[in-house]
Structures are given as C-alpha cells and as structure tokens.
Amino acid sequence: xxxxYQTPRYLVIGTxxxxxxxxxxxxxxxxxxxxxxxxxMELHLIHYSYGVNSTEKGDLSSESTVxxxxxxxxxxxxxxxxxxxxxxxxxxxxxxxxxSSYEQYFGPGTRLTVT
Amino acid sequence: xxxxxQHPSTLSVQEGDSAVIKCTYSDSASNYFPWxxxxxxxxxxxxxxIRSNVGEKKDQxxxxxxxxxxxxxxxxxxxxxxxxxxxxxxxxxxxGQGGKLIFGQGTExxxxx
Numbered sequence: 220x221x222x223x224y225q226t227p228r229y230l231v232i233g234t235x236x237x238x239x240x241x242x243x244x245x246x247x248x249x250x251x252x253x254x255x256x257x258x259x260m261e262l263h264l265i266h267y268s269y270g271v272n273s274t275e276k277g278d279l280s281s282e283s284t285v286x287x288x289x290x291x292x293x294x295x296x297x298x299x300x301x302x303x304x305x306x307x308x309x310x311x312x313x314x315x316x317x318x319s320s321y322e323q324y325f326g327p328g329t330r331l332t333v334t
Numbered sequence: 335x336x337x338x339x340q341h342p343s344t345l346s347v348q349e350g351d352s353a354v355i356k357c358t359y360s361d362s363a364s365n366y367f368p369w370x371x372x373x374x375x376x377x378x379x380x381x382x383x384i385r386s387n388v389g390e391k392k393d394q395x396x397x398x399x400x401x402x403x404x405x406x407x408x409x410x411x412x413x414x415x416x417x418x419x420x421x422x423x424x425x426x427x428x429x430g431q432g433g434k435l436i437f438g439q440g441t442e443x444x445x446x447x
Contacts, residue, residue, distance in 0.1 A: 250433050259421050262378070262437045269433065277434075278335075309377065315433040321366045321385075323435055325377040 221246045225310050225326035232300055233334055240295045240329045242310035251293040252323065254309040255279060262309070268293055300333045307331070336361040338426050340438025347414050348446055355422055355441045358406040363430035367400060367407045370423045372440075378423060382409070386428075414445045 223244040232238055244251065253266040254277075264277030268287040282304070283297050293312075297304055310326040337360040347353050359367075368383035384391045384398045384407065391398050395414075400407040411418055421442050427435040 252434070259372075259374070259440065259442060261439045262423065264434065267434060278436075313433065315429075321427065322368065322380050322383065325379070327377050 223310060223312055223324050223326040225308075225329050227329060228327060229330050229332075231332045231334065234299075234301055236300050238297050238300055238331070240308055240310075240331070242293045242295070242326055243291050244293075244310075244312040244324070244326075245291060246312055246314075246324065247290070248312035248314050248324075249290070250313045250315055251287065252311040252313075253277070253283075253285060253293070253295050254311065255281065256307045256309055256328075258307065266295065300331075302333045305331060305333050336364060336426055336431055336436040338424060338436050338438045340424050340441060342441060343439060344442045344444070346444045346446065349414060349416060351414055353409075353411045353414050353418070353443055353445075355409045355424070355443070356406060357408070357424035357426075357438050358404075359426040359436075360405065361426070361428075361430060362402075362405065363428055364426040364436075365428040365430075366426070366435075367398070368425050368427075368435065369396075369398060369409050370425065370437075371420045372423065373420045381422075411443075414443075416445050416447050419443055419445045 254262045263279035265281040266285040311323045313323040365386035370378040372378040397410045424438040425435040
C-alpha cells in the first residue's frame with residue numbers, strides 16, 4: 220500500500236547525541252517536506268525538497284540538516300541534540316502539477332525528547 | 335511571502351450545532367486551499383480542499399467557501415458530532431510558493447455531547 224513511513228515513532232535521547240530521523244514514501248512523489256510541531260500547535264516547515272539532490276531550508280530556522288539521494292527517502296539529521304529540539308517531527312510528500320491533487324500526505328511523526 | 339491567519343484558535347460547540355473556522359491569506363497568487371484535521375496523537379489528514387477557480391465546495395457535512403477578492407476562505411461543519419473534535423488547520427499554496435503549503439495557526443474544535 221502506498222504510504223509515507225517514519226522511524227522511529229518515539230525517541231528519547233541525551234544532550235549532545237547525533238540522531239537521524241528516517242522518512243520514506245512509496246507514492247513516487249517528487250516533493251518532500253519536514254515540519255516541526257509541538258502537540259496541537261502550528262506546523263512549522265523546516266526543510267523541503269523538490270527532487271533528488273534538491274534541498275532547501277524552510278521558514279523556521281533549524282539546526283537540522285537533510286539529504287535527498289533517492290526519491291523515496293528524505294532523512295533528517297541533528298548532529299548534536301539539545302533539549303530545545305524536543306518536539307514532534309512530521310514528514311510529508313506531495314505531487315505538484317496541472318493534473319495533480321496538490322495534497323500533502325503526512326507520515327505518522329517522530330516524537331523526539333532530548334534530556 | 336505568503337502569510338495565513340486562522341481564527342478562532344479554540345472553538346467549543348454543542349453536538350448538532352454548526353462550526354465555522356476562518357482563514358485569510360496574503361498572496362493573491364495562491365490558488366490552492368486545503369483543510370487538514372489532526373486528531374490527538376495522529377497525523378494531519380486532508381478533509382477538503384478548494385482551488386481558486388471555484389467559490390464553494392461541499393462534501394457531506396463539511397463545506398469550504400473561498401472569496402478571492404477578500405482573500406479569505408472558511409470551513410463550515412454542520413451537524414457537528416463528538417468525533418469532529420480535533421485541531422483543524424487551513425493552508426494556502428500554489429505555484430507561486432513552489433509547491434509549499436503555508437499553514438494557519440490551527441483551531442482546536444471541541445464538540446460537547
């Protein structure tokens with residue numbers, strides 16, 4: 220079934236650790252996004268990609284980095300986690316074009332806690 | 335760039351009443367306006383969307399209206415049910431934003447039985 224997957228779903232980690240949040244989609248979408256969201260609060264775009272080898276920073280400044288080596292994979296990395304990074308991270312993908320639905324499909328999210 | 339304002343931030347209604355959530359946007363080039371519902375602990379899911387060439391769209395108990403001149407759009411939920419309780423997000427986007435969606439701040443809807 221075509222879907223968007225995120226792992227891990229929950230992560231508790233100590234300050235200073237390097238972490239990578241995984242995101243994969245089987246929808247064949249070109250565009251992928253990372254959002255940061257505190258529970259029930261506004262969605263903040265932190266990174267997006269229009270395709271392989273294309274990445275851009277979003278509207279909210281983030282210390283994280285992303286890569287897009289394969290169409291279906293868009294991992295997010297924090298080199299040194301800090302308590303201020305505690306949040307939920309949502310990955311999304313979409314197709315965009317004249318005949319596309321424009322809809323963004325979201326993954327289930329990774330809830331990160333940095334102690 | 336695009337800016338989306340959403341009101342109210344919280345809304346409480348009795349079961350069976352109607353609920354209306356309003357959004358305004360700033361970029362006249364935006365041409366796609368989706369609404370997402372996010373239940374507690376779950377991912378946002380699209381419930382209805384509208385494009386700028388349409389003024390109104392309806393799907394059972396939910397409807398969206400768009401006023402391009404005033405640059406605002408609204409979500410209408412009729413005959414609300416407890417399972418409608420969630421956070422609702424509006425968004426605006428289009429080729430001018432390169433495929434990105436700009437989200438509103440969210441509205442927490444509570445439907446009391």
